[in-house]
Amino acid sequence: MDLTGPFARAVALVGATMVAVRRLSGVPSVQAVGAAPAIPTARPQGALPTLKMPTARGWRAGEAPVAAPGLKVNAFATGLDHPRWLEVMADGSVLVAEALQEPSKPGSLFDLAMQSTMKRAAALGRSANRITRLRDADGDGIAEARDVFLDGLNQPFGMARVGETFYVGNTDGLVAFAYPEGADRPSGPGRRLVAFKPRGHWTRSLLASPDGRRLYVGVGSLSNIGDRGMAEEEGRAAIWEVDLDSGAARIFAAGLRNPVGLAWEPSAGVLWTVVNERDGLGDETPPDYLTSVVEGGFYGWPYCYWDRVVDDRVPQDPALVAKARTPDYALGGHTASLGLCWHPAGTLPGWPDGMIVGQHGSWNRSTLSGYRVVFVPFAAGRPAGPPRDLLTGFLSPDEKHSYGRPVGVALAKDGALLVADDVGNVVWRVTG
Numbered sequence: 001m002d003l004t005g006p007f008a009r010a011v012a013l014v015g016a017t018m019v020a021v022r023r024l025s026g027v028p029s030v031q032a033v034g035a036a037p038a039i040p041t042a043r044p045q046g047a048l049p050t051l052k053m054p055t056a057r058g059w060r061a062g063e064a065p066v067a068a069p070g071l072k073v074n075a076f077a078t079g080l081d082h083p084r085w086l087e088v089m090a091d092g093s094v095l096v097a098e099a100l101q102e103p104s105k106p107g108s109l110f111d112l113a114m115q116s117t118m119k120r121a122a123a124l125g126r127s128a129n130r131i132t133r134l135r136d137a138d139g140d141g142i143a144e145a146r147d148v149f150l151d152g153l154n155q156p157f158g159m160a161r162v163g164e165t166f167y168v169g170n171t172d173g174l175v176a177f178a179y180p181e182g183a184d185r186p187s188g189p190g191r192r193l194v195a196f197k198p199r200g201h202w203t204r205s206l207l208a209s210p211d212g213r214r215l216y217v218g219v220g221s222l223s224n225i226g227d228r229g230m231a232e233e234e235g236r237a238a239i240w241e242v243d244l245d246s247g248a249a250r251i252f253a254a255g256l257r258n259p260v261g262l263a264w265e266p267s268a269g270v271l272w273t274v275v276n277e278r279d280g281l282g283d284e285t286p287p288d289y290l291t292s293v294v295e296g297g298f299y300g301w302p303y304c305y306w307d308r309v310v311d312d313r314v315p316q317d318p319a320l321v322a323k324a325r326t327p328d329y330a331l332g333g334h335t336a337s338l339g340l341c342w343h344p345a346g347t348l349p350g351w352p353d354g355m356i357v358g359q360h361g362s363w364n365r366s367t368l369s370g371y372r373v374v375f376v377p378f379a380a381g382r383p384a385g386p387p388r389d390l391l392t393g394f395l396s397p398d399e400k401h402s403y404g405r406p407v408g409v410a411l412a413k414d415g416a417l418l419v420a421d422d423v424g425n426v427v428w429r430v431t432g
Helices: 006-024 109-120 318-323
Strands: 072-077 083-088 094-098 130-135 145-150 159-162 165-170 173-178 187-195 204-208 214-219 238-243 249-254 259-265 270-275 288-293 329-332 337-343 354-359 372-379 388-392 406-411 417-421 426-431
Touching: 072 094, 083 159, 083 417, 083 426, 159 204, 165 204, 173 204, 187 238, 204 259, 214 259, 238 259, 259 354, 270 337, 288 337, 337 417, 354 406, 354 417, 372 406, 388 417, 388 426
Parallel strands: 083 406, 259 337, 337 406
Antiparallel strands: 072 426, 083 094, 094 130, 130 145, 159 165, 165 173, 173 187, 204 214, 214 238, 238 249, 259 270, 270 288, 288 329, 337 354, 354 372, 372 388, 406 417, 417 426
16 A cells, blocks of 8 residues: 555544544643653543654754753764664764664554654654664764674664673564674674564663673563454563573563663662553553563553553453552653663763653654653652653654654763664764
């Protein structure tokens, strides 16, 4: 089917009309954020959920996002091909996973409209399938050298070096490459340690344990709410744990619709993640969230959300609903919170301990949300206060265009914050 032809445009127009109708019927004026968010009652949107996404425009010469007061931002690297995720190496070089969701055969009118809209928003197309290395040898805050670190991959996302092995989270599995000490880059074809089902929420984030013995992998669901049956979702909507000595892999925590960014909170040594929640229940229902992850924990998807609120669109499992854990901190509805990293107090001058979150931005609400990088302060190992804007200006005021969309976030060796922008094809650098 033609994803850009008149029929697809007509379906997208119907979606836009539904957005206008829902705006007139009233939408929440306050985002559902914090440890005790006000979450509106679900308002199922029927066969044609809200579909709204700004057209990708990119950045023109001299343009940049807006940093919080006291901070400044510059382009660390430009001209990339849909940069999604970042990994800072021990030598200070920065790895960038360049990958993109690829088109599939639409299964419904909504799928057709969705893919047409995503293509216009530069969120669908040919994937570069490579990892690029950036170097700033002269320390001026701009990467003057780049080379291909690995290519021929399959929608790569998460990256981690542990000892003499380099790991890549391809959409279809965790792959290990030999990377001996002193080698310039990994070598060999790589060996797949764990297979994952591709498609759907395709990203596979990686995080090594502090002792380097285990690797954690975020694997998202195939569908919104188990639409194709839970057998198709087996092994998905979970964080996996891989023992790097034995190769044994197991699900560490489940019921997480799309867990993407992973980070350690160092004072308690607890794993945290950001999760994209389900669609089709309203602008703020339910919110995406930041949460600690406990071994064996179940977080509700697809049967319920937040504090065990049942989603009556789903055939129920009362036993799983009863054991569902309430997330720690709401981040607002459909913000598409993807990137996550820990920020030690003072790394950015004047900013306390906390988590930095890259919010890619919504496509499925009447008033757009996300399109920014936010900071969640922590105290005693827990979120402590409202989120603060750290980097904004990715979205035009009329919501018609996106100049960029933030995804991965990471702290460079010099303490600067790096942000991957997959619409602007830039890695931004934020400093004091």
